[in-house]
Amino acid sequence: MKNLVLAAVAALAFGSAALADPLKIGVASEPYPPFTSPDASGNWVGWEVDFMTAICKQAALDCVITPTAWDGIIPALTSGQIDVIMSSMTITDERKKTIDFSDKYYKTPANVVATKGSGIKPTPEGLAGKIVGVQVSTIHETYVQKYFAPTAAEVKTYQTQDEANQDLAAGRIDAIMADSIALDAFLASDAGKACCESEGAVTDDPVVLGAGVGFGLRKGDPLLPKLNEAIKAIRADGTYDAITAKYFASTIYSE
Numbered sequence: 461m462k463n464l465v466l467a468a469v470a471a472l473a474f475g476s477a478a479l480a481d482p483l484k485i486g487v488a489s490e491p492y493p494p495f496t497s498p499d500a501s502g503n504w505v506g507w508e509v510d511f512m513t514a515i516c517k518q519a520a521l522d523c524v525i526t527p528t529a530w531d532g533i534i535p536a537l538t539s540g541q542i543d544v545i546m547s548s549m550t551i552t553d554e555r556k557k558t559i560d561f562s563d564k565y566y567k568t569p570a571n572v573v574a575t576k577g578s579g580i581k582p583t584p585e586g587l588a589g590k591i592v593g594v595q596v597s598t599i600h601e602t603y604v605q606k607y608f609a610p611t612a613a614e615v616k617t618y619q620t621q622d623e624a625n626q627d628l629a630a631g632r633i634d635a636i637m638a639d640s641i642a643l644d645a646f647l648a649s650d651a652g653k654a655c656c657e658s659e660g661a662v663t664d665d666p667v668v669l670g671a672g673v674g675f676g677l678r679k680g681d682p683l684l685p686k687l688n689e690a691i692k693a694i695r696a697d698g699t700y701d702a703i704t705a706k707y708f709a710s711t712i713y714s715e
Contacts, residue, residue, distance in 0.1 A: 482524040483683075485512055486542030486676075489527035490620040494645050494707045495548050507707045511565065512546050514699050518690040531597045531619075534558060537676060544683070545676030548639065550599045552670040560679055562687045564672030566712045569661040570600055573628065573643050574635040576655065582637075582662045584611045590634035591616055593624035600637050603668045608637075621646075629655045637662065641712060672714075 487504060491497035495508040504525045516523040528536045533549075536542045537559060551561045572582035580586050588611040594604045596617040609615050616633055618624040624636045629651040636643070640661065646652040675687050694700045695713075704712060 482522040483516070483544060484526040484542045485523050486528045486533050486536055486545045486547060487525050488530040488533060488547040490530055491622060492548060492620075492642060494641070507703065507712075508546060508548065510703045510706070511700070514694050514703060515687065515690045518693050518699075519686050521686075530595075534676070537678060540678075543677075544687075548642075548673050549676050550670035551672055551674045552599060553667065555676070558679075560677045560681060560684055562675035562677070562684060563691055564674050564713075565691050567672030567714045568639055568641045568712050569664070569714075570603065570637060570669055571640040571643050571661050572635055572637050572659045573647065573652075573656050574659050575628065575631065576657050578634065578659075580635050580659050582659050584608055586659070587612050587635060589613045591632075593618060593627055593633040593636040595619070595621045595624060595638065598638075599669055600639070603662065603665065604637055606665075606668060607662070625652070631655075635659070641708065 487496050487508070492506075494506050496504060496506045499505050504527075509525070512523060512525070515521075526542050528542055528547075530547065533542075533545055533547060534555070537545055545559070549555070551564060555561070572580065572587075574580040580590065584607055587608045590612055591614045592604055592608050592612050593616045594601045596619060601615075601617060604612075604615055616624075616627070618627070621636075621638055621642055624633070624638070625646045627633045628636050640658075643658065647656060647658060677684055677687075700713075701711075
């Protein structure tokens with residue numbers, strides 16, 4: 461009997477510890493400023509990090525950032541290595557086949573950036589015969605392959621957006637496509653100011669470019685309503701706008 465009691469106590473203790481484990485928030489290990497990137501001390505900073513902190517506080521969750529390679533972040537979620545994806549992941553019907561999404565927490569257009577004076581336009585005709593760079597395994601790669609690949613000289617893929625930006629600045633490619641906010645950060649850098657300019661937004665394709673960015677969760681995760689409530693709450697009480705104002709001159713939440 462004593463052994464049974466001890467076993468029961470141990471089981472309860474283990475269960476309590478498991479419940480107390482922090483929620484592992486999967487963030488792409490590749491820097492994606494101004495949303496997520498490590499600072500000089502290795503601490504993760506950016507709009508999405510501040511947003512996560514506010515969400516976890518609102519929802520009374522103990523959260524820890526867990527860097528994960530972008531091209532393996534969905535398998536990491538479904539296999540239980542992380543609990544939530546928070547990495548500027550766009551909500552798409554294709555991804556919904558594998559995971560669930562929260563309500564969107566930001567939405568911005570996709571833009572094309574090219575070298576200054578190139579005359580390039582963000583259209584298949586405007587990119588005909590050009591080398592177009594894009595980050596691999598993103599909605600932007602899907603868009604480029606669908607619309608620009610048939611006329612482009614080459615589509616070059618990169619593990620990180622920063623690598624694509626560097627190749628554009630060095631003149632090794634003619635244009636890049638990515639989220640407008642991420643490209644604004646590049647254009648504000650010394651390298652971006654020296655070499656490049658925005659050519660504007662691409663024609664929207666909701667099927668490819670999705671319905672905004674949301675948290676990714678495993679199918680049926682009961683945490684989903686809690687995250688949705690937290691998103692709604694911090695948008696209503698001004699916290700969301702206060703965080704956004706630290707990083708951007710205008711809203712990043714479009715309907």
